Amino acid sequence: MPQSELSGCKKRKRGERVFRFKIFGENGYPVEFEGSFKQNIKALLEYGHFDSNTGNGIPSWSFQLEVNRQPPLHIWLFVVEEPIEASLQLHCKHCQYIGWGHHMICNKKYHFVLPSKDTVSSLLNCEGEFNGEISCKDTLNLVQLQGHVMHGVFHSNGFGHLLCINGMEAGSNLAGRQIMEFWDRLCTGLRARKVSLNDDSQKRSMELRLLFGVAYGEPWFGRWGYRFGRGCFGVTQPMYQKAVETIQGMPLCILVHYLGTSNPHIPAIFSRYQILSDRSLVTLGELFRFMLEIKTRLPEGTGCSSDSGKAFETTCRWSPKRIEMATRVIVEALKRAEFRWVSRQEVRDAARAYIGDTGLLDFVLKSLGNHVVGNYLVRRCLNPVTKVLEYCLEDVSNLFPDQNGGGAMMMGNSKVKPRSYKMTRPQLMKDMLNLYRYVLKDQQPAINMGILAALPAAVRIILDCKYLVKECNGDLPWRGVGVGNEPEPKLKLCCTVTLRSSNTTSIDAAVTHSRHGQHGGMINMNKTTSQQLLPFECITLKNDATIDDLKLQAEKNFRELYWGLRSFVVESIANLQDHANGKDTVAGVLEVGRVIVLEGSIDQENGSLSSKEGIYERDPDDRIIDCPCGTKDDDGQRMLSCDICEVWQHTRCVRIPNSQQIPPIFLCNRCENEIIILPSLP
Template sequence: MHGGIGSSMKRKRGERVFKFESFCEPGVPSHFHGCFYENIMALVEFGHRESGTNEAMKCWSFSLELHHRPIFVKLFIVEEIVALSPYHHCHYCQSIGWGHHMICNKRFHLVLSSKESANPMVEGLRLEAIFRGADPANKVSKSLESQGHLMRGIMHASGFGHLICVKGIEGGSEFLSGNQILFLWDRICNALHVRKVSLIDVATKETMELRLIHGIAYGHSWFGQWGYKFSQGSYGITHQIYQKSIGALQALPLCLLIAHLGCSCHELPMIITKYQAICSRTLLTLGDLIRFMIELKNRLPTNSTTNTTMDFHGIISEATCRWSQKRVEMAAQVIVRELKKSESRWIARQEVRDAARAYIGDTGLLDYVLKSLGNHVVGNYIVRRVVNPVTKVLEYCLEDISNNALPACNNKNMVRFRCHVTRAQLMKDLLYLYKHILKERRPAFTSGIFGSIPMAVRIILDTKRLVKDYDQESRSPRKMESGLMNENLELMCTVHVIGGGGKQLPPYEKVSMPTYSTIGELKRAVEKHFREMYLGLKTFTAVMVENMGGKDSDLVLGVMEPGSRIVIQGRIGENGEEMEVYESGNEERMIDCSCGAKEEDGERMISCDICEVFQHTRCMGIADAEDAPRVFLCSQCEHDIVAFPAIHY
């Protein structure tokens, strides 16, 4: 599917235009109070029905105005009838751990078009699909997997969905950033009462994996800003392992990195010192440094050579400074001279203050300079200041930077240090840290505190599958007296297929019926609702309500309260037993990998030709770029074959 973007894109006569920044905010275009399926069907009523589509693949478009310029983007919503599609199963559901979900009758594709994908056919939109049972002479190639768009998401009628791709400025967008697109997507999901959305985090910044850089800086992925969290780790990774890996990288001391890597990575000490001089607080760990660099980058103007400057003279010009420049410089030099005597040893603040009082009688001036000197450069030294974690006392130390190739000062007696940083230089420095600390394997990383770096990096990079839960309120059952006030009874219902194996129950659905409905009418209402929702339940027949007695003629209110959660047991008819019910398929795959994985995680697997157990190809020593062998035996079966006794004739 393709669409257009830009000021030259023609809008249809009478087509309604929405503001991009406010689309799907409360009341825009309407308030939605139903379940996801009801809400999205209400939303498309405000869109433009595209011509050239049919009942099996309907499409609506929304024209969104960007900023106050005559620039418009197109949002397409495509309703797909799963029964007519050659693709019944959703591999995104399988890889995120939702294989037990039932296949819905409908899927909705939400696409934000890009200028590059514009197509004159159907005024910028081209729908292409191969429908099951269609005449081959009339079929066209499918393009639902087309990459010519800025955003694409899939929503199942049950309210579970997947964000497939987002392309901001670096991905080819001319006007929209990734942040703007994510905020639009989040507003749509909130407005339509989506339940859960998954995504695969492969976002990059230049050549850096954002889930690694952002994880070290903030403890979560870039998508965590919108509430996407760890869901299912690949290769047996648990949430605890993931958090420990992030914590290990965040806590790497910068002083040890300089000591171990400073000789081989000559720019590392300079980079650390440069940003420490700019920062107003102490940067002790790798997490502190990367977070500060990201925050600084966001404050720097884009495509600008403007410098960020740290100037010690700024302290003197502050309103809180009542001393002259000469007196401040003199006090600073006295403090530095006393710290030199310690020979790089950490000294408590009170000890430094007492020693300096022999030369500076003004204790107020000393207190002011001691407060201001932390992590500032004086001559060829940086005055370091930290809080002792044991004594909770401020301590000071000098770090010699005379050999770190920092910008030279014209006068060593001047308490002045200027550090120039542009956005381009900052990104270059960040890339240097990423490459030399996180990606390259070095001899220093084979033991001690650094021995865990390669493994921690691999674990974070393998954690790509994230989920946002939009349905938190439904997890706590609540009373729905409002339903009774409206002369309706609302219950949270799901179904259990008798003889359907040990699959988890489908998500609970809100079913509304007249207040004085009977148990028999309840079963018919649930039966109708789930038949319309799920492909494999078209022949579902409700039999009984679990854990509840009574006859079909009894009133529901006599045996349960409004808002209760109930399970309806039933059977699938003979014709329905042949239908594919679950996203993972009706056949179970046995997964038992050496990494600990016991279920599908979206990574490439191979099955043993004897025991038919699936394992990851990577865990079996098969590289991702290498083709899987045609015949494969797992280590256990191979061992058993070797252990067979020899046959003598």
């Protein structure tokens, strides 16, 4: 933020501060993000309008953001700090679904909310003006309400979840892309560790994770770095990748062969976009990608045109009359081939009986590829087996009805003269929706024949991969984190803790994949491993700090972060030399940047912390999940339990549709088989 503008903000009253939406969250606007997530969010909230009306320990802040100056458009960003004492749900279901159930429950959550216009209207005061202040009741309602323009939440350890975004189709003044760019700036600026989301985004009833997966090999959120996080119904990342590659590489000629007879829309759509493309569209992935690329260049209410005649307007040594004659001869030669694919050499040899100039023939053959001549589309592609260019004619006379007011095709006077073609945005969206329905979604009988039999399974796998994760700054928080502007030197150490169990000392095996290779070697610990480590935290100490100082500072940091560690006491350092004692300086026995594993225990006198299972994000319910699909943990999908063994399974995996209610009595296959083989009772 420019210094003059920043000074101006400081001079204004808090309720009058206005920030620019397009750069809010960038480093320096409104604050320099130099520390850890906990430090950065504290610095950001200092520039917000603090709500003095909030009670019950639920503070909130508001920021007024300017989207446009002309016409004027302002929106509100609310940040609600939710302490664990006021939380309606102790455990985070989003952490559990994404696979972070081993994380400890944090003391605080920070909700970032861009409310909808209806929500802001409901918060208006009696004078009809909203100044950014909300009451305690409104604060709770704001977090629980649905339909926000954006709602994201961060745990105080830097892990977060994007809960929803609603763009213009949902009535927002902001496009989905603008909202995501805003959220991404917040995550990057605050130095969040990892952020997850549940990808349910749709565009005109099309699932974007399927549409963009086929076109680009990644979901719509992939442009902001979100990748496969966890699959539902036992789907793994290799399965997801294979499914995407299967649909992307599906040849269009195969689809036309199997589906073209029963559905004439499919070959019409293929030909329509082959005309627009300056290269051959061979696979389904190439076609979807080309259609989406056209859409990005096609504003509302305009058209995209393709003038095939441009290929013949290039300055060359042949007159237009000679080019037209050579074109007519080549098209007639292809007609005699009865719409089958013929090699370039075969077409050239047939045309040489009438045109002796081989240079002219070569020029026209090169220019004709994938262009319309008269009522025919001259298709050209490379044979994948023989690696030879081949040509074929396709009759397109009935594919583009004449629409004088912005139609798709304008016929030339000559039967041979190439003609122009104009694509409108409504036509593009209609074609995309039809292609999505006919090929990807509708389970037609022909779709289960031949090579197409793999399509339905691949589509289902992609749709089952909804949980995405972006690694913003990773598990190691010291990368890029400063230690302040103090003149006194500081030590920076990366620490984590593990709790001593009643029967054995537990050091988690997760230390083996904590990227220690970046720091010169592995941590060597000869102890039983049975518990996962907490996310690493950066501890800053004075240059002359002792081991005892390190323990005290670590206790303070982890107690402030985690609800289950409020009575945590550090007892030892697992990977420290045995001869070191508490009075030794940290600089003398530990190198800067080293990963430190602190062992300790919790005060068992605190009744709420007597069960360690109750302090983790995972559901403390002891229910057993063992589904035929391979799922062992709750993935957020509908489940039911067997009335005998009480093992939970997906309703879909036991062939109970989501539209059908769960039966009052259910027996899994195992229990059902055991009942069958039991001897009859007397």
